[in-house]
Amino acid sequence: MTRRPAGYPRQNRRPAPRGTRPDPARRLAYEVLRAVHDRDAYANLVLPALLRERGLEGRDAAFATELTYGTLRGQGTYDVVLGACVDRPLDQVDPPLLDLLRLGAHQLLAMRVPAHAAVSATVDLARAVTGEGRAKFVNAVLRRVAARDLEGWLGEVAPPYATDPAGHLAVAHAHPRWVVNALRDALTAAGGGSWEETADLLRADNLRPQVTLVARPGQAEVAELVGLGAEPGRWSPYAAVLPEGDPHALEPVRAGRAAVQDEGSQLVALALARAPLVGPDARWLDLCAGPGGKAALLAGLAPGADLLAVELQPHRARLVSRALAHAPGRHQVVVADGRDPAWRTGVFDRVLLDAPCTGLGALRRRPEVRWRRRPEDVPELARLQRELLRSALDAVRPGGLVAYVTCSPHLAETRVVVDDVLGERAGGVAYVDARPLFPAGMPDLGPGPVVQLWPHRHGTDAMFLALLRRVG
Numbered sequence: 283m284t285r286r287p288a289g290y291p292r293q294n295r296r297p298a299p300r301g302t303r304p305d306p307a308r309r310l311a312y313e314v315l316r317a318v319h320d321r322d323a324y325a326n327l328v329l330p331a332l333l334r335e336r337g338l339e340g341r342d343a344a345f346a347t348e349l350t351y352g353t354l355r356g357q358g359t360y361d362v363v364l365g366a367c368v369d370r371p372l373d374q375v376d377p378p379l380l381d382l383l384r385l386g387a388h389q390l391l392a393m394r395v396p397a398h399a400a401v402s403a404t405v406d407l408a409r410a411v412t413g414e415g416r417a418k419f420v421n422a423v424l425r426r427v428a429a430r431d432l433e434g435w436l437g438e439v440a441p442p443y444a445t446d447p448a449g450h451l452a453v454a455h456a457h458p459r460w461v462v463n464a465l466r467d468a469l470t471a472a473g474g475g476s477w478e479e480t481a482d483l484l485r486a487d488n489l490r491p492q493v494t495l496v497a498r499p500g501q502a503e504v505a506e507l508v509g510l511g512a513e514p515g516r517w518s519p520y521a522a523v524l525p526e527g528d529p530h531a532l533e534p535v536r537a538g539r540a541a542v543q544d545e546g547s548q549l550v551a552l553a554l555a556r557a558p559l560v561g562p563d564a565r566w567l568d569l570c571a572g573p574g575g576k577a578a579l580l581a582g583l584a585p586g587a588d589l590l591a592v593e594l595q596p597h598r599a600r601l602v603s604r605a606l607a608h609a610p611g612r613h614q615v616v617v618a619d620g621r622d623p624a625w626r627t628g629v630f631d632r633v634l635l636d637a638p639c640t641g642l643g644a645l646r647r648r649p650e651v652r653w654r655r656r657p658e659d660v661p662e663l664a665r666l667q668r669e670l671l672r673s674a675l676d677a678v679r680p681g682g683l684v685a686y687v688t689c690s691p692h693l694a695e696t697r698v699v700v701d702d703v704l705g706e707r708a709g710g711v712a713y714v715d716a717r718p719l720f721p722a723g724m725p726d727l728g729p730g731p732v733v734q735l736w737p738h739r740h741g742t743d744a745m746f747l748a749l750l751r752r753v754g
């Protein structure tokens with residue numbers, strides 16, 4: 283049995299005696315943070331693998347998960363607080379030491395861990411992973427952090443909301459300032475954009491997302507997932523929400539008949555599949571298919587059509603093949619650059635371009651992305667997105683449909699890309715209003731013709747969809 287971490291609910295809350303071995307949950311969270319910061323790993327991949335490897339289950343696993351994700355989400359806030367408690371610039375603090383301080387700050391400022399337990403357990407961990415001298419430094423800094431609660435610290439270190447709302451929200455809700463501004467611009471284009479709504483979005487980004495499953499059409503039913511403890515999804519007829527537990531413990535998920543897939547991701551694929559089309563409807567293309575979530579859904583929605591799934595990265599193409607393994611209909615996976623067609627032009631009836639993007643719409647599930655991305659990534663991605671969109675429009679037949687999708691709401695990756703490429707085609711491509719293709723009663727879809735979904739409005743990732751018809 284694993285030892286329960288200090289400060290964990292319903293446990294012995296006495297501070298760990300000096301020299302005690304660090305508890306396994308905190309040590310695991312620390313190792314995930316190191317992997318994220320040292321080798322650009324994704325927490326949502328490393329954490330479950332380490333939990334399995336160490337045999338951490340139940341409350342210990344929940345504690346390690348909250349510690350890891352909470353620390354990654356709150357990093358921007360904690361760094362500003364730590365900056366006020368450390369006698370040198372934070373970029374001069376050794377990265378492992380900084381991760382220990384962030385873990386301690388999260389326990390002190392955002393978890394119900396008593397201060398003495400948060401400090402002593404983090405100092406134990408520091409002693410084990412960095413040595414006695416540095417453990418003393420961690421102890422001294424965390425005692426300074428413990429002097430105020432989060433609200434007290436925000437009053438001290440965040441710019442005043444009245445004079446610098448973006449700066450205030452950036453510190454209070456732990457998003458880089460450039461991301462706060464980009465999200466606000468995108469909300470404005472979607473018919474909102476007050477600072478209050480921006481704050482709602484930032485708050486929603488920091489909530490633990492529900493695990494949403496897709497019952498892959500032709501392979502599983504929502505009712506089957508409901509029978510296994512899930513609840514029907516809010517919007518997609520194929521979605522089910524798992525309130526607790528490991529989705530991979532469910533047989534339909536292990537068998538690939540169901541999968542983890544955000545409802546927003548399901549809805550954009552459904553919109554493309556449902557859009558009215560005149561003429562043949564037999565050839566579908568997914569131009570950026572890896573790891574295959576939308577390809578598997580499309581295959582199930584179009585059992586009568588041939589689906590060609592294209593992916594640049596061989597290892598991701600293998601994931602697409604796995605996702606499509608038991609899907610109905612005819613499908614083929616090819617490793618290719620979507621900008622360099624290995625197919626005839628003008629022959630596809632429906633094309634999905636789910637373009638590589640910053641991922642700023644999926645911060646609930648990948649909290650570290652906000653710190654990893656830089657504003658200078660955006661123009662480079664936007665160039666690739668334009669090239670792929672030109673290729674998608676070349677691939678579709680006259681009258682056929684292209685769905686341009688991103689899991690980022692950043693305007694430079696969404697509307698600007700589409701408007702620019704449409705401008706080049708001088709009337710050869712037209713927008714289709716995508717709003718009627720979303721579930722009846724789904725609110726706040728914006729002024730159209732594109733649809734931007736939002737975590738705080740719809741409970742989905744911030745997926746963007748522009749539906750286009752080739753007219754010439």
Ligand SMILES: C[S@@+](CC[C@H](N)C(=O)[O-])C[C@H]1O[C@@H](n2cnc3c(N)ncnc32)[C@H](O)[C@@H]1O
Pocket residue numbers: 547569570571572573574575576577592593594595598618619620621636637638639
């Ligand atoms: C947003 S993801 C697609 C997600 C996928 N549609 C799903 O639902 O599972 C974008 C994918 O595009 C791939 N990609 C990037 N550049 C590409 C290119 N030039 N041609 C084809 N695929 C590319 C990436 O490797 C990545 O797997």
